[in-house]
Amino acid sequence: MLEFIDITKTFNADLFTQPFTALKNVSFKVEPEKIVGFLGANGAGKTTSLKIAMDFIRPTGGNVIFDPRLGKNSLDIFSKIGFLPERPFFYPYLTGREFCYYIGKLSDLNKKEIDIKIEQWSHRFKIHFALDREINTYSKGMLQRIGFLVTLLHDPEFIILDEPLSGLDPIGRKDLKDIIVEINKLGKTVFFSSHIVSDVEEICSNVIFLKDGELYYEGSVDEIIQKNIKPTSIIKYLNDEGIQQLTVSNENKMNEIQKLSVTNVQIISIEVEKASLEEIIYNVK
Amino acid sequence: MLNRKVLNKIYTIAFYTSKEVIKSKVLLNTLILGFGLLVVTFIAYSFTYGEPSRVALDFGLGTLSLSSVAIAIFMGVGLLSDEIQNRTVYIIISRPVPRYGFILGRLIGLSCVLVINILILSLITLPLYFFIGGVYESLILWTILYIVIESILMLIIVSFFSLLTTKVLSVILSIVVYIVGHAIDGAKILNFVAERPILEKVLDFYHYVLPGFYKLNLKDHLLYKQNISIDYLTSNLMYGVIYGAALTMMSIFIFSKKNLD
Numbered sequence: 001m002l003e004f005i006d007i008t009k010t011f012n013a014d015l016f017t018q019p020f021t022a023l024k025n026v027s028f029k030v031e032p033e034k035i036v037g038f039l040g041a042n043g044a045g046k047t048t049s050l051k052i053a054m055d056f057i058r059p060t061g062g063n064v065i066f067d068p069r070l071g072k073n074s075l076d077i078f079s080k081i082g083f084l085p086e087r088p089f090f091y092p093y094l095t096g097r098e099f100c101y102y103i104g105k106l107s108d109l110n111k112k113e114i115d116i117k118i119e120q121w122s123h124r125f126k127i128h129f130a131l132d133r134e135i136n137t138y139s140k141g142m143l144q145r146i147g148f149l150v151t152l153l154h155d156p157e158f159i160i161l162d163e164p165l166s167g168l169d170p171i172g173r174k175d176l177k178d179i180i181v182e183i184n185k186l187g188k189t190v191f192f193s194s195h196i197v198s199d200v201e202e203i204c205s206n207v208i209f210l211k212d213g214e215l216y217y218e219g220s221v222d223e224i225i226q227k228n229i230k231p232t233s234i235i236k237y238l239n240d241e242g243i244q245q246l247t248v249s250n251e252n253k254m255n256e257i258q259k260l261s262v263t264n265v266q267i268i269s270i271e272v273e274k275a276s277l278e279e280i281i282y283n284v285k
Numbered sequence: 286m287l288n289r290k291v292l293n294k295i296y297t298i299a300f301y302t303s304k305e306v307i308k309s310k311v312l313l314n315t316l317i318l319g320f321g322l323l324v325v326t327f328i329a330y331s332f333t334y335g336e337p338s339r340v341a342l343d344f345g346l347g348t349l350s351l352s353s354v355a356i357a358i359f360m361g362v363g364l365l366s367d368e369i370q371n372r373t374v375y376i377i378i379s380r381p382v383p384r385y386g387f388i389l390g391r392l393i394g395l396s397c398v399l400v401i402n403i404l405i406l407s408l409i410t411l412p413l414y415f416f417i418g419g420v421y422e423s424l425i426l427w428t429i430l431y432i433v434i435e436s437i438l439m440l441i442i443v444s445f446f447s448l449l450t451t452k453v454l455s456v457i458l459s460i461v462v463y464i465v466g467h468a469i470d471g472a473k474i475l476n477f478v479a480e481r482p483i484l485e486k487v488l489d490f491y492h493y494v495l496p497g498f499y500k501l502n503l504k505d506h507l508l509y510k511q512n513i514s515i516d517y518l519t520s521n522l523m524y525g526v527i528y529g530a531a532l533t534m535m536s537i538f539i540f541s542k543k544n545l546d
Contacts, residue, residue: 011546051546056378056545056546057544078379083375085375085376087372088373088376089371090373091301091373093305093309094301094304094308098301103376106381134308
């Protein structure tokens with residue numbers, strides 16, 4: 001759906017400060033019909049990458065290529081993309097419904113189509129009750145929900161979300177994650193940046209990880225976890241004192257099992273210890 | 286470039302820009318200003334001998350002009366820069382909307398608000414003028430039209446500056462351009478300038494590059510009943526329109542190249 005080829009972005013602040021390179025020869029691919037997480041610490045270059053993808057800023061070097069199925073020129077391509085920026089701030093004096101009409105009309109939808117989409121998504125996003133209120137009365141979570149709603153109004157093929165889950169309570173995060181999975185099942189590609197690694201691990205099949213403006217990892221979530229399997233196993237057994245747990249190195253695993261089997265204990269499970277994506281990312285940091 | 290789809294989008298952006306500004310209660314200030322204008326005009330009328338209707342017209346058109354320019358500057362300075370700062374522009378231009386469509390829509394939207402402001406104040410000023418004995422002259426309508434052009438030109442100037450520098454500096458620069466643009470014609474005929482060729486050249490340069498707002502000021506001609514040819518009126522009108530169009534093209538060029546970060 002989207003390919004970055006050798007993207008470099010340098011910001012030239014002014015005469016008195018050194019130029020700052022935010023992205024260094026970054027190349028990656030967002031495969032169609034997948035949920036791809038975009039990870040990295042603050043300042044790693046995630047938002048800069050998304051701004052380049054959306055043509056808000058131009059790269060110093062490299063190319064951005066969209067899947068030809070999205071269209072040939074930028075207007076065709078953008079008509080099939082839904083984008084939600086980080087910490088969205090919308091027109092405070094428009095109501096949620098007026099805002100939906102505004103963005104819907106810009107997406108070449110007519111009033112009837114917009115009404116159908118509002119009806120379809122506003123209940124799903126639990127924002128239907130506030131659609132006729134001015135946006136300046138919305139909470140942060142409600143802003144995120146109305147933002148997500150207008151992102152999906154025109155039924156985009158490719159959805160790009162910049163920190164969509166930040167600032168939401170656990171219920172809000174779960175709702176939005178469920179919707180992301182739901183729209184992916186409809187064949188849509190979702191590419192979203194996040195600080196919350198566990199969310200990415202939970203719903204993404206693939207992950208792109210930036211570190212200090214460079215690509216650190218690109219691939220499937222399962223693969224990175226497999227690569228980071230620890231050389232230890234956990235043996236759980238039951239004795240007179242209850243369930244016990246023993247962490248042993250994989251080399252010593254068989255010896256320990258033999259030792260336990262001669263004692264009067266019942267072995268419950270033997271598991272290879274796996275690192276979570278979060279642990280892997282923290283180790284990288 | 287400007288096909289029907291894009292024109293529809295420009296209209297949509299303009300419509301919702303006007304709606305947003307009107308709902309922000311800017312026009313409530315206009316109504317309060319209009320009420321104040323009525324009171325001040327009545328007081329001035331009560332203390333004036335000779336031609337009180339002219340005084341009413343002077344107050345009315347002066348308020349009309351200044352309030353429109355003030356709205357143009359203070360609302361116009363955030364017209365594009367606030368959109369970038371608040372990232373609302375990302376939502377708009379991530380839709381199939383060309384950047385020039387966005388800038389034109391925003392400018393047209395706020396221009397409509399300026400026109401509504403001028404209409405409201407005109408509807409307060411003119412009936413009062415006729416009520417106290419003023420007579421209709423076509424120059425009154427020309428003057429109001431020129432005020433519309435002047436305030437839209439100020440809007441384009443301030444939004445142009447806001448693409449290049451900070452909001453505060455944009456406001457200061459726009460006010461300076463407005464004042465100098467009105468004073469330049471008078472300054473040129475001063476002896477002080479006539480005796481200094483370099484200064485005269487600087488003023489000539491200003492004439493060619495920066496807007497001559499004095500050309501869009503018909504109030505003195507109207508109040509002192511000076512005759513103006515239709516050629517003068519149309520050529521100055523064209524000057525304002527062409528200057529505004531050229532500056533809008535420059536704003537579009539800058540905005541299309543600008544990194545929106």
